Amino acid sequence: MMDLIRRYLWLAFLLLGIAGFAFVWLVIPREPEIEKLWHLYAKLATYGCILGFIAFFPNRLKYGHLLVYAPFIIFLGFLIPRVSFFGVTGNVIVTNFESVGEWYTLLYLLVVQMINFSVSFAYRMGGGTPGKTIKISLLATITLFSGFLDLAFYTINPVEIPEGGLIYAHHIIVFLGHAPSYDETIVFALCHIPLFLLVLFAPLDKWFQRISQRVQSRGKSEAAISS
Incomplete structure (x- = not known):
């Protein structure tokens, strides 16, 4: 029992x-x-x-480390878009344009990344391997910049797509050279799937182990020569 x-x-x-x-x-x-x-x-x-x-x-699951990434879907797909919505409709941008930069920095560059690093650090402190720890952080960052968050903003909030159908996501504009349409943002997000899978299945821990073994082997060789 x-x-x-x-x-x-x-x-x-x-x-x-x-x-x-x-x-x-x-x-x-x-x-x-x-x-x-x-x-x-x-x-x-x-x-x-x-x-x-x-x-x-x-916590002894084969792919259990992926569950650490799962909360980022809720965070980036719901919580941050909702906070962004209230920030915009709460006239942060309209009535106090000078505060937009600070609002953006605090929300997206500090809050999001602090949660990213906190979760990754907690996983590592709990016994996670270096490779899987890096994967959790990278998968969350890829999701953040993929356009998923921008699409979620217009999906879960009671707002319409901007006039002209353009989404002024600066992290996408810097790659495309122009503000993407809603459909282009969907394509942009889907194009991140190969990158997502590449990080997901990359044998980082094996690479780190090989590098460590080579460094140790070289150190032993140098010690043998010097002696």
């Missing part, structure tokens, strides 16, 4: 966490104020269940 509990404890936490998240997201008002104390307890209980899922998740 105890062995069964240990084996599936993570799953129980996961199901409770999903239920708690759905309740918090759909039932509790999205207000900065805490109107009722049980709202706070519900959020803390949900947090505890999700943390329990992470803590007891079986």
Whole structure:
């Protein structure tokens, strides 16, 4: 019985966490104020269940390191586009254009990359190999600059594609030389799939091991000659 509990404890936490998240997201008002104390307890209980899922998740899976990349899909496909939407419609750009640069830098260059590095570092500290650690960070970065985020902005938010059908994504403009259309952005994103797969299946750890062995072999040879 105890062995069964240990084996599936993570799953129980996961199901409770999903239920708690759905309740918090759909039932509790999205207000900065805490109107009722049980709202706070519900959020803390949900947090505890999700943390329990992470803590007891079986980490001996062949491709388990790819699950570390999975949250970036939600982050770049939903959270950041929504934050961007509220930043734009909240008149950050319209009424205070001078703050756009700082807003962009804080959101995209600091918040996104700090999460990228934090997740990668946590994976490495948890025993991840150098190659897989690099892959997690690179896959997230490729997803960020592929155009996936720009397409998600017009998909999940109640906004229409800009007049003329052009998407002013500067990281795409620098490659194409012009603002891409919505369809061109889709093609641009799809063109990143080969790069994504290349990083995914690259035997980085084997390469690092060979380099290390060559360095050690050369060091031993030099030591033998000097002696």
